[in-house]
Amino acid sequence: MGHGPLSGYRILDMTQFEAGTVCTEILAWLGAEVIKVERPVTGEQGRYSQAEPGIDSYGFLVVNMNKKSVTCNAKTPEGLQLMKDLLKKCDVFVENMGPGAVDRLGLSYEACKAENPDIIYASLKGFAKDGPYADYPAFDPIATHTGVMVSVTGLPDQPIKSGISVADSGTGTMLALSIIAALLQKEREGIGQRVDIAMQDFMIGLSRAQWEPYLANGHPNRRVGNGMPLEDVAPSNTYLCKPFGPNDYVHIYASRHPGSKQWDILCDVIGRPDLKQDVCPEMSTPRKRFENVEMCDSAIAAWCAQHTKHEAMDIMCKAGVPAGAILDCDDITNDPQYYERGMMVEVDHPEHGKVKLPGFAPKLSANEIEYLPSPALGGANEEVYCGLLGKTAEELAELKAKKAI
Ligand SMILES: CC(C)(COP(=O)(O)OP(=O)(O)OC[C@H]1O[C@@H](n2cnc3c(N)ncnc32)[C@H](O)[C@@H]1OP(=O)(O)O)[C@@H](O)C(=O)NCCC(=O)NCCS
Numbered sequence: 225m226g227h228g229p230l231s232g233y234r235i236l237d238m239t240q241f242e243a244g245t246v247c248t249e250i251l252a253w254l255g256a257e258v259i260k261v262e263r264p265v266t267g268e269q270g271r272y273s274q275a276e277p278g279i280d281s282y283g284f285l286v287v288n289m290n291k292k293s294v295t296c297n298a299k300t301p302e303g304l305q306l307m308k309d310l311l312k313k314c315d316v317f318v319e320n321m322g323p324g325a326v327d328r329l330g331l332s333y334e335a336c337k338a339e340n341p342d343i344i345y346a347s348l349k350g351f352a353k354d355g356p357y358a359d360y361p362a363f364d365p366i367a368t369h370t371g372v373m374v375s376v377t378g379l380p381d382q383p384i385k386s387g388i389s390v391a392d393s394g395t396g397t398m399l400a401l402s403i404i405a406a407l408l409q410k411e412r413e414g415i416g417q418r419v420d421i422a423m424q425d426f427m428i429g430l431s432r433a434q435w436e437p438y439l440a441n442g443h444p445n446r447r448v449g450n451g452m453p454l455e456d457v458a459p460s461n462t463y464l465c466k467p468f469g470p471n472d473y474v475h476i477y478a479s480r481h482p483g484s485k486q487w488d489i490l491c492d493v494i495g496r497p498d499l500k501q502d503v504c505p506e507m508s509t510p511r512k513r514f515e516n517v518e519m520c521d522s523a524i525a526a527w528c529a530q531h532t533k534h535e536a537m538d539i540m541c542k543a544g545v546p547a548g549a550i551l552d553c554d555d556i557t558n559d560p561q562y563y564e565r566g567m568m569v570e571v572d573h574p575e576h577g578k579v580k581l582p583g584f585a586p587k588l589s590a591n592e593i594e595y596l597p598s599p600a601l602g603g604a605n606e607e608v609y610c611g612l613l614g615k616t617a618e619e620l621a622e623l624k625a626k627k628a629i
Pocket residue numbers: 238240241242243244261262263269296297298299320321322323324325326328329348349350360361362363364392
């Protein structure tokens with residue numbers, strides 16, 4: 225199971241889909257023992273997809289590595305009792321059900337605290353529990369729309385949501401950080417606490433840099449496509465590269481800050497010294513280049529069209545100009561460097577065989593992660609209910625017969 229900073233801590237995990245599951249996957253990768261509780265037969269809602277209802281979805285595999293799964297129908301008296309027994313053995317409880325659902329199950333903060341006074345009780349919702357939207361359900365795009373991001377993403381007349389679940393995975397990550405802080409406080413002061421996070425609030429915090437143009441201009445920022453969102457400067461664009469496939473692009477951005485030499489270096493790289501700041505009045509400042517953005521962009525685009533996105537990125541960056549190729553899942557999955565440094569990992573899944581998945585980004589020198597595939601539904605029933613709670617084989621059979629597990 226590996227060994228890391230959170231080894232010895234046990235997490236009772238009633239998360240589903242992506243937002244909550246990302247949180248507990250991080251805790252697991254940091255060494256915690258994560259016991260994932262799922263409804264019998266169906267599992268948590270993210271386990272199966274519409275397309276293949278009987279097989280774990282790849283989406284489930286990605287966000288549930290290194291966890292143990294137990295089944296429990298918490299709506300049965302026996303199931304609820306199992307949860308209460310498990311709470312006594314756990315340091316943290318995490319859930320991201322819809323508003324009020326966990327309370328209706330009989331697992332409110334007060335109820336859990338009655339079982340374990342030091343429990344750290346973490347809830348992730350779409351909206352703050354003390355705000356006017358407290359009872360509203362939310363998936364990722366609801367939070368990115370209500371949390372500033374979509375207001376500044378897209379084209380001037382077309383707001384566009386992000387292609388990845390920034391609010392889900394982001395909020396889950398922030399919840400993991402908050403839980404670890406609560407564990408530190410518990411170590412020092414001996415107290416548990418309630419940790420609440422709302423996806424909308426997380427997105428507001430993530431969008432904090434947008435207050436720079438808002439405060440400066442007195443109105444919300446415009447959508448600028450691939451342009452620089454904080455200020456009207458150039459170059460900042462995504463340019464087409466050879467061989468002109470759907471993801472053959474490189475983004476190039478030269479610093480807007482006074483004294484930066486990046487534009488002049490870029491001019492040398494693309495063979496256009498005639499466009500340097502001191503010799504070309506139209507290109508003399510980042511703002512001037514924005515006013516003459518077609519002149520600026522066409523010179524860069526002509527150079528990019530002669531290079532692949534990888535070449536363009538390497539040449540620019542080696543010269544000191546920030547540039548990033550669009551790298552898609554295929555680019556990342558097929559590049560050995562990500563496996564060599566553990567950013568991509570291969571796990572052996574009982575249903576899917578060998579699967580290549582993203583690993584844990586932070587590298588801690590005292591965190592030894594042994595990457596394990598997501599668990600089979602109820603795969604740890606015996607280990608947890610008999611090993612941890614001391615149930616006998618007969619009691620386990622009885623719980624099964626009553627459909628409590
Ligand atoms: C995502 C969301 C909109 C889905 O809504 P939903 O499909 O109606 O699902 P809910 O989470 O509200 O309900 C889950 C139900 O399963 C039940 N359930 C979950 N685990 C259970 C278990 N182990 N045993 C018995 N019942 C269980 C809950 O009690 C609830 O039942 P109820 O509706 O009768 O109270 C909602 O969960 C939500 O807003 N979550 C918070 C925000 C969030 O995390 N969103 C992003 C997910 S990536």
